Amino acid sequence: RKLGIALLGLGDYATHQLAPALQETKHARLTGIVTGSPEKVPTWQEKYAIPDGNVYNYDNFDEIADNKDIDIVYVVTPTGLHDEFSIRAAKAGKHVISEKPMAPTVEDCTRMIEAAEKNDVTLQIGYRLHWEPYNLRLIEAMKTKEFGDWKSISATNASRMTNFTGLNKWRIGKELGIQGALYDLGVYCVQGQLYSAQARPLRVTANHSTERKDIFTEVPETYEWELEFEGGRKAAGMASYGKSGNWLKVETDQGMIELSPVYGYGGQKGSTPEGPMDFPHVNQQALQIDGQALAILKGEASKVPGEMGRRDIRVIRGIMEAADAGKPYEFGKFLY
Ligand code: NAD
Structure with missing residues (x-):
């Protein structure tokens, strides 16, 4: 089974690295998007065949809890917003991948880790070099x-x-x-x-x-x-x-x-x-996301857990x- 991933924050890294990498992954696929920029939605929907029901904005994002197509929320916003969105994703019962660096302060990181623990989901960091x-x-x-x-x-x-x-x-x-x-x-x-x-x-x-x-x-x-x-x-x-x-x-x-x-x-x-x-050259992002999805599928410890972040x-x-x-x-x- 491929885990469904929603990218949250459709900026440079999500657009030019993560979404293309998700076309190469074996254990995960891009099934949803969360964005504060409605003008980006049509292009993304068309390019990646994302159904209307899997498109969220920052206001209705918490409704993602009911979406069975989405197992993981991948937070790719500016660093100072990783904590807020990771915590909301965890509360919605979704596994979380947060981009690096994890968050501004140690306390922010702790709140993210605790939210994941409390909601029984995993929290991993986008440390791609662990697959390079x-x-x-x-x-x-x-x-x-x-x-x-x-x-x-x-x-x-x-x-x-x-x-x-x-x-x-x-x-x-x-x-x-x-x-x-x-x-x-x-x-x-x-x-x-x-x-x-x-x-x-x-x-x-x-x-x-x-x-x-x-x-x-x-x-x-x-x-x-x-x-x-x-x-x-x-x-x-x-x-x-x-x-x-x-x-x-x-x-x-x-x-x-x-x-x-x-x-x-x-x-x-x-x-x-x-x-x-x-x-040889590898697609680091594809290997990273596959590694992170496999850890979830197998119930194994992540190489790049929130604690490392x-x-x-x-x-x-x-x-x-x-x-x-x-x-x-x-x-x-x-x-x-
Ligand atoms: P970016 O500025 O291109 O994209 C950020 C996105 O977040 C934009 O789409 C923006 O609209 C959205 N956003 C939501 N709320 C916002 C707010 N209040 N202010 C500004 N933007 C807001 O940045 P990026 O280069 O895509 O980086 C995003 C995250 O990914 C950062 O944490 C960065 O460190 C990380 N990153 C990681 C790698 C890597 O190799 N692992 C590479 C690049 C970036």
Whole structure:
């Protein structure tokens, strides 16, 4: 059986990545849409054969509870709205996939997790790289200590953005509770640092900077941080809408594991101490959604549960705290 998915928030990512990917999935299919933009409805209905009864807006969305065609609601709105819509979907008895980063605060994430638990549905995050072969190769090597333990990690996700009008406006504003590139791009670095370290950080030091002060009036353009792990080992990170760079590098006992570029929808390159990696291109979004649907169908634990999303938000909030305070932020105990 294929699980029915409703996409909620028909912006860039839903339109150009998720809906096309849902034409390739084996365990899920696009059966519904939820949108605040009625003008988008006819095109979507026609293109993906979505019946009238499976089209919702943000006012009547809760009626989705009675719709047997829809098993999963995939929330693809701006990050600051993931919590509200994920909680409403859970209350309607639907499984939830929330895009990354999960939500502005740890408390928001906790409310999402609790809503899913209370309504007996699953909550997963759209962390597509957990189905990407180059990243998977690195994760496997770090889990098995194939090249020994790690000594240092460096993760950078930076891309110079120049268009901040229209839909992109929410990305550099404070209104929705997020912090620019640190959330949008930095969450990939935090993910990479943690799946490389296979451990939780003890503390973080951080700073932020802004070159284009006329554009970045509400959130910093660039964040840099250093996570410290047991034994004093460090993982450097950088996320920026002003600079450029796309890598995850891990120094191990036996040499470097290097992925660059690493975070995109394709085009990954990489090497281990054994030499270059060479994997075929995959549709990450299709594999991710299939993996998430299969976890639901089989009643198995997700690779990318809400708890992982919350863990990453904890790290991001720690980075913000450390940068603001100008001194290390101590994480204390991690729950996940
Ligand atoms: P976008 O701005 O193109 O789309 C957001 C959609 O939400 C729009 O259709 C917009 O109309 C709708 N929306 C609903 N309420 C809104 C409000 N109050 N303000 C503004 N828009 C509102 O953004 P996007 O690039 O599609 O990103 C959406 C989410 O997906 C974000 O959380 C983003 O981080 C995530 N994303 C993930 C990936 C990935 O690789 N996993 C890639 C891109 C985006």
